Amino acid sequence: MKNTPLTLVAAVCAVGVFSGAAMANPVAPGAVAFDEDGAVAISLTGVAGDAVNGAKIMRTKSLGNCISCHEVTALAEFPFHGEIGPNLDSTGDNRNAAEIRGILTNSKNTFPGTMMPAYYKVDGFIRPGNRYTGKAPEGPLDPLLSAQQIEDVVAFLLTLK
Amino acid sequence: MNKLTSTNTLVALALAGGVVFGGAALADVDGVLTINGELEIVTKTTPPAHLADNLDEIVSGWVYRAAETQELQMDDFDNPGMLFVDIAQDDWGTVEGTEGKSCATCHDNVEDSMAGVRAVYPKWNDEAEEVRTLAMQINSCRTERMGAEPLKITKGKMARMEALISVQSRGMPMNVAIDGPVQAMWEQGKEMYYTRTGQLELSCANCHEDSYGLHIRSDFLSQGQTNGFPVYRLKNAKLTTAHGRFKGCVRDTRAETYKPGSAAFNALELYVASRGNGLSVEGPSVRN
Numbered sequence: 001m002k003n004t005p006l007t008l009v010a011a012v013c014a015v016g017v018f019s020g021a022a023m024a025n026p027v028a029p030g031a032v033a034f035d036e037d038g039a040v041a042i043s044l045t046g047v048a049g050d051a052v053n054g055a056k057i058m059r060t061k062s063l064g065n066c067i068s069c070h071e072v073t074a075l076a077e078f079p080f081h082g083e084i085g086p087n088l089d090s091t092g093d094n095r096n097a098a099e100i101r102g103i104l105t106n107s108k109n110t111f112p113g114t115m116m117p118a119y120y121k122v123d124g125f126i127r128p129g130n131r132y133t134g135k136a137p138e139g140p141l142d143p144l145l146s147a148q149q150i151e152d153v154v155a156f157l158l159t160l161k
Numbered sequence: 162m163n164k165l166t167s168t169n170t171l172v173a174l175a176l177a178g179g180v181v182f183g184g185a186a187l188a189d190v191d192g193v194l195t196i197n198g199e200l201e202i203v204t205k206t207t208p209p210a211h212l213a214d215n216l217d218e219i220v221s222g223w224v225y226r227a228a229e230t231q232e233l234q235m236d237d238f239d240n241p242g243m244l245f246v247d248i249a250q251d252d253w254g255t256v257e258g259t260e261g262k263s264c265a266t267c268h269d270n271v272e273d274s275m276a277g278v279r280a281v282y283p284k285w286n287d288e289a290e291e292v293r294t295l296a297m298q299i300n301s302c303r304t305e306r307m308g309a310e311p312l313k314i315t316k317g318k319m320a321r322m323e324a325l326i327s328v329q330s331r332g333m334p335m336n337v338a339i340d341g342p343v344q345a346m347w348e349q350g351k352e353m354y355y356t357r358t359g360q361l362e363l364s365c366a367n368c369h370e371d372s373y374g375l376h377i378r379s380d381f382l383s384q385g386q387t388n389g390f391p392v393y394r395l396k397n398a399k400l401t402t403a404h405g406r407f408k409g410c411v412r413d414t415r416a417e418t419y420k421p422g423s424a425a426f427n428a429l430e431l432y433v434a435s436r437g438n439g440l441s442v443e444g445p446s447v448r449n
Binding site: 061065067068069079080081082083084115117118125126127128129130131132133134135136137141144 | 356357358359360361362363367371372375376377378379408411412413414415416417418
């Protein structure tokens with residue numbers, strides 16, 4: 001088997017990348033447990049969120065693009081902020097991590113009928129597409145944000161006080 | 162000249178400093194649209210009866226555009242869409258197809274024969290027993306009377322023919338029928354309007370009924386009215402058809418779009434057009 005050395009390398013890499021206990025099993029989008037108010041108590045990854053990266057996700061169009069709809073004074077240097085959703089300046093005072101995680105994962109469990117997209121959901125859509133191509137998806141959908149990206153945004157929003 | 166320059170600089174500075182949250186558009190939402198100093202356009206009016214419970218007012222997309230974009234539509238010499246109307250005027254008299262006919266062969270002077278047409282489309286066609294959009298009617302003429310190839314639904318030649326026909330109704334109120342034989346298709350279009358599609362789960366109504374007049378990033382959301390179509394869009398410097406725009410909107414919900422010219426988009430066009438009943442025909446309008 002000529003491929004054996006490569007296969008071995010790949011296996012070693014995989015172990016290397018995912019060997020952290022927490023990273024091994026992020027909660028799958030379909031397995032997230034919401035409470036009756038739409039909150040999600042348990043971290044999706046078990047790894048503490050990185051607030052700096054969370055801020056970057058919020059302002060980056062190809063990632064969370066949160067400021068498209070929400071005004072956030074802490075991100076004022078990155079125009080333009082929308083006014084569709086509420087101002088998030090006091091989120092850290094008004095919401096705990098579980099509530100924020102639930103809203104990011106699927107806000108419709110917290111606010112029925114809200115316009116806000118669900119950032120950690122992969123099925124149950126009508127005419128889902130392949131990203132922004134307008135074409136049918138080629139395989140299973142990825143969530144809009146990864147489990148760790150959700151945790152990073154939770155960490156950033158908790159700093160807004 | 163220097164004075165003008167410094168004024169512009171001041172405006173630019175004011176813009177840079179003042180609109181971090183408010184978005185880029187400085188729309189004159191109280192502006193009045195008069196074209197060529199004489200043709201008054203109704204850009205705000207009471208909604209048609211079927212929308213009375215949903216909206217207090219129906220508003221043309223012109224109202225939500227930046228002042229300099231609004232101004233481009235006030236004079237036909239400034240409106241880039243009118244260049245395409247001129248080209249379509251030539252198309253109108255050009256013989257095409259196996260029957261040796263042009264549009265003018267049957268319809269003579271476009272200014273007379275097409276006055277009022279755009280205001281009532283999409284419209285039931287008794288003979289064909291179907292709802293026809295303006296694009297469908299144009300292609301029916303081409304294939305059945307002229308023996309010519311149909312025009313591609315969202316391409317430039319179709320868009321400019323729609324513009325030529327639309328401009329003959331400019332200033333007339335949109336008056337699309339929604340009952341009788343068109344009702345079933347109208348209901349289908351209405352259901353589409355309120356269906357949340359794609360991975361972002363957004364319906365037309367989320368942005369254009371529930372959130373018009375608000376900024377999403379730097380874009381100032383309008384009611385998504387179609388009375389101005391075809392529109393000259395500054396961002397791509399050409400005429401855009403209603404179906405072309407619908408496709409872009411649905412795509413931006415991270416959905417698989419419907420096809421321009423499909424029965425689904427025809428139904429949506431009928432329904433959305435009816436939401437503008439009472440607004441003036443503006444095509445070709447100017448938007449960003």
